[in-house]
Amino acid sequence: MEFILDRMETKIEWFQAYDLHAIERQINEQIENNKALLLDVHAISHHVVFDPNAGKMLYSAVVHFKAKSAV
Numbered sequence: 001m002e003f004i005l006d007r008m009e010t011k012i013e014w015f016q017a018y019d020l021h022a023i024e025r026q027i028n029e030q031i032e033n034n035k036a037l038l039l040d041v042h043a044i045s046h047h048v049v050f051d052p053n054a055g056k057m058l059y060s061a062v063v064h065f066k067a068k069s070a071v
Contacts, residue, residue: 008037011065018056027063039065 013030017023031041046061 007067008039009067010042011037011039013063013065014060015063016058016060018051018054018058020059023059023061027061030063034065037065038068040068042066 011034015023015026015030017026027044034040041063043064044061046059049058049060050056051058
């Protein structure tokens with residue numbers, strides 16, 4: 001059996017919630033989780049739309065994580 005360990009260089013994750021604090025909490029949890037993979041936040045894009053089915057604002061975000069640069 002052979003093990004191959006490759007370093008993850010980039011990772012993109014999507015988040016969605018009806019509450020701004022909930023989406024912020026989700027993103028912060030993933031930032032902490034990705035620190036174990038040696039990934040830092042490279043860019044964040046966010047949007048807000050009205051969801052007529054729920055009658056609420058729907059918050060979404062895309063977070064691009066990249067490998068920490070060696071200093």
